[in-house]
Every structure is written in structure tokens, then in C-alpha cells.
Amino acid sequence: MDPRSFSDLAVFHRVAAAGSFTAAARSLGVTQSAVSQTVKRLEEELGIRLLSRSTRSLAPTAAGERLLATLVPVMAEVDAEIENLARLREQPGGRLRITCGKHAADTLVWPAFSRLMAAHPEIDGELSIENRHVDIVAERFDIGIRLREDLDMDMIAVPAGPPLRAVVVGAPQYLETRNPPRTPRDLSAHRCVGFRNAGGTLSPWSFEKDGNAESVRVSPSIVVNDGDALVGAACAGMGLAYMLEDLASAALRDGLLEEVLSDWCPRFPGYHAFYSSRRQPTRAFTLFLECLRQEAERKPHK
Secondary structure: OOHHHHHHHHHHHHHHHHOOHHHHHHHHOOOHHHHHHHHHHHHHHHOOOOEEEOOOOEEEOHHHHHHHHHHHHHHHHHHHHHHHHHHHHHOOOEEEEEEEOHHHHHHHHHHHHHHHHHHOOOEEEEEEEOOOOOOOOOOOOOEEEEEHHHOOOOEEEEEOOOOEEEEEEEOHHHHOOOOOOOOHHHHHHOOEEEEEOOOOOEOOEEEEEOOEEEEEOOOOOEEEOOHHHHHHHHHOOOOEEEEEHHHHHHHHHOOOOEEEOHHHOOEEOOEEEEEEOOOOOOHHHHHHHHHHHHHHHHOOOO
């Protein structure tokens, strides 16, 4: 069926129910002329008159009554299903698939995800934790959590976490035998522990001071691909390491690590929740974003 034919049938049904072109037009939010032309077009396409018109009354013909006998229950069923869908839109049921890296999961996503699942057991949730770059469209994820600099251009992104900060740290026993670096360029004189991303590349060490940004690619003596191993290598005195402050916080607090180049390490925008611009967010998606916001607000902003 031509989609326009269904629309015309719906207009005819509304006219017959209202008993007036004017009343039908008012309920549809269109002009009386548009309604009249629609019914006229439908009659011409069917080759039969559906409404008997006079200056005082409007009533279905025998053919119109026959058509209405089929249309009335169908339109009632359609209207009921639309109401059901509207109610469904306000309910958070269904499936929600989320992807993020390990650090994001540990510090932000898992607390928010677990709170959502506990509050809404009707949601079927899946949380995939992996550090590789995930194509959420191809792999059918509803939402991803990532730093904004890593986002694809066709994604919609909203801030989802507090600002982050990266630090350069070393063990006291390592720093006792060497002069601490005063600028990023001084790192060339130090042993460094590098981190290899899931894509196989070494993470650059990025710095900024007084509005001047500087990125350093160190030649690490040791390379790891796990955050815990990165902290462990630094604590063992194997060299300086560059990592998110959250990873180093416990060791810094306990005196196992010391920070250097602190004036070159400002805070930067944290994680963003992102989704395809071609995807309509669901109620479960909206609730998850709210849980992320609440979790971010719980974290102290230094």
C-alpha cells in the first residue's frame, strides 16, 4: 500500500467520526480545505463516493460504511498500540549495552551501572570492559565511555565524569639517585616505564604549562599494557611512569611513589558518554547518564 493511502484512510476515518470536515481539520491541526481535498483524492483513487455531503449534514455512503467497518477496529488498535509505545518510552525496560575501558569502569562506570541495575531490574544490562577502540555502531553497543579526544566525528558526546589529571611518578629509591626532572625535556635523562595501548602504540606523555602544550615520546626501558603493572613497575624503582592520578593515588598516599613535574600536569576534561547521532536514546540510556552524573558528583574535585 502507498503510505499516502493509509494517511488518507486515517483522515477519512477522522471525518466520519467527527461528522464534519471542520471538526476533523481542527483535531488534525490542518485546514478544512486540506481535509476535503484528501477525502476527495481517496474517493477518486477508489472510484467510489465514501461520504454523502449536503449543506447541513455529512454521512458515510453504503461504500463508506463498509470501509469504516474495517477501518474502525484497525484504527482503534493502532491508537492503542501508539499509547502503549508512549508508555513504554517512559519505562526503562529493554536491553542496554555499554562499553568502556578498565580505568573508566573502575572509577566511574561500574558504580553507576550497578546502581542502575539494582534500581531497575527490568533492564537487561551488559557492560563490556576492554581498552581497545570499539566501534559501537558495528558492535551494537548503545553507549560508550571514552575520553573526548578518542571519539569519532559522527558521535554525540556528553560529559560523564569529573576532570582527570595525569602525573609523572617515581619511587623514592629511584629519585634519590637522580636529579628529578624540572621540564618534560629532562625526561630523556631518565629511565621510563611506558604503557602500550590496545592498538599497539605507546602512550605519549602530554604536558601543559602557562598555556604551552608539549608532548613527549619517551624511549622506555620497560613497557607494560596494564595499569596495575604500570604502578608496580614504578613502585619497584624501575623508572618514572606517566599515568592517571587515580592509579597512583594510593601509592602516593603511602609514600611508595613521589610526583615530579607537577606544575606541568594540569587537569583536563574527563570521560564522555557517547552514542551514534543516528540512534534515539532510550529511557534506560537516559537513566544511566543520570547515574553517571551522580557518581561524578560524589568524587572530590581537586
